[in-house]
Amino acid sequence: MTHESDATLSIPGRISLHRGRAPQPTPGKGEVSIHVHAAGVNVTEVDWYPTTHTKAGTPRENAIPGHEFSGVIAALGEDVTGFTIGQPVYGMNDWFAEGATAEFCLTQPASIAPKPVTLTHAEAATIPIGALTAWQGLFDHARLQPGERVLVHGGAGAVGLFAVQLAHRHGAHVIATASTPTLDLVKQLGADVVIDYKTARFQDLVHDIDVVFDTVGGETRDLSWPLLKHQGRMVTIAGDAETSTDPRTKDHFFIVEPSQTQLIEIAKLLDAGSLKTFVNAAVPFDQAASAYAKTIPQKLGYGKVVITLAD
Numbered sequence: 001m002t003h004e005s006d007a008t009l010s011i012p013g014r015i016s017l018h019r020g021r022a023p024q025p026t027p028g029k030g031e032v033s034i035h036v037h038a039a040g041v042n043v044t045e046v047d048w049y050p051t052t053h054t055k056a057g058t059p060r061e062n063a064i065p066g067h068e069f070s071g072v073i074a075a076l077g078e079d080v081t082g083f084t085i086g087q088p089v090y091g092m093n094d095w096f097a098e099g100a101t102a103e104f105c106l107t108q109p110a111s112i113a114p115k116p117v118t119l120t121h122a123e124a125a126t127i128p129i130g131a132l133t134a135w136q137g138l139f140d141h142a143r144l145q146p147g148e149r150v151l152v153h154g155g156a157g158a159v160g161l162f163a164v165q166l167a168h169r170h171g172a173h174v175i176a177t178a179s180t181p182t183l184d185l186v187k188q189l190g191a192d193v194v195i196d197y198k199t200a201r202f203q204d205l206v207h208d209i210d211v212v213f214d215t216v217g218g219e220t221r222d223l224s225w226p227l228l229k230h231q232g233r234m235v236t237i238a239g240d241a242e243t244s245t246d247p248r249t250k251d252h253f254f255i256v257e258p259s260q261t262q263l264i265e266i267a268k269l270l271d272a273g274s275l276k277t278f279v280n281a282a283v284p285f286d287q288a289a290s291a292y293a294k295t296i297p298q299k300l301g302y303g304k305v306v307i308t309l310a311d
């Protein structure tokens with residue numbers, strides 16, 4: 001059964017977004033349909049390869065952005081177990097799938113988990129990409145150990161805020177870069193040292209680093225290699241790393257993957273008050289294109305912007 005859904009934001013070209021209508025998606029075998037209540041905004045997504053290309057490499061038109069969400073299960077496809085219709089969930093869907101800036105989206109059960117019960121949908125939608133990227137970078141890729149020294153570049157960003165908190169909880173010595181308005185916040189969240197990247201040269205202040213978690217890229221990453229100990233590890237998520245010609249950078253870049261197990265662990269931390277998230281601004285669907293164009297007023301100046309589609 002399909003219904004017309006008029007709350008659908010899509011990208012016809014590389015950077016312009018428009019409101020449109022699409023059939024309500026029906027979950028196939030092994031899929032679930034989500035009634036989206038809120039979707040996270042990653043502005044760089046409009047330039048990513050899957051936004052303009054299909055998996056087969058052919059041009060893609062009218063891609064719906066936003067691949068992290070909080071909502072409720074609207075329908076279950078054949079062979080899906082472990083979830084019930086109406087259950088609140090949060091998570092991600094595939095970059096090549098139609099995204100969550102719409103009333104409904106499809107995903108796989110392994111890419112979602114029960115929504116943290118203490119959070120609103122808007123708060124929960126800030127989490128999947130930021131927290132999973134931080135978790136996977138620190139623990140799966142860098143294998144951060146308690147007592148190690150970690151340098152988080154972009155410590156007040158949507159990913160960096162989680163990286164600082166998770167590294168601190170893990171018993172690491174956390175050094176972060178951020179700018180003046182967010183220095184205190186990053187310190188309160190667990191950074192032992194916060195360096196204002198606009199007024200100081202971190203490369204003169206930092207040494208003997210076990211793990212660099214780079215969310216900034218470019219010169220910041222280039223200047224960080226010499227700060228690593230002999231056995232130190234770099235992880236970079238910055239978009240420019242994907243197209244970098246530096247083999248070291250290419251080797252240390254990764255793209256976040258959905259993980260139900262990690263989303264469950266992250267929800268436990270959030271519900272226990274051991275991990276905090278920040279809604280930079282929550283805007284209704286009719287301001288979604290402005291959110292991607294970064295022309296909406298920010299509420300906090302840090303954290304993630306979300307688009308709300310239902311209460």
Ligand SMILES: NC(=O)c1ccc[n+]([C@@H]2O[C@H](COP(=O)([O-])OP(=O)(O)OC[C@H]3O[C@@H](n4cnc5c(N)ncnc54)[C@H](OP(=O)(O)O)[C@@H]3O)[C@@H](O)[C@H]2O)c1
Binds near residue numbers: 042153178179256
């Ligand atoms: N590979 C992946 O799987 C993956 C996943 C998520 C995100 N990403 C990418 O990772 C990057 C960060 O994402 P995000 O969502 O965290 O972005 P964000 O919320 O916009 O945060 C970026 C942060 O970097 C800070 N910053 C800017 N220039 C800096 C510098 N020279 N030194 C230190 N900090 C600096 C900004 O601080 P001010 O605002 O104070 O300047 C801001 O707090 C983006 O390029 C995004 O596309 C990749």
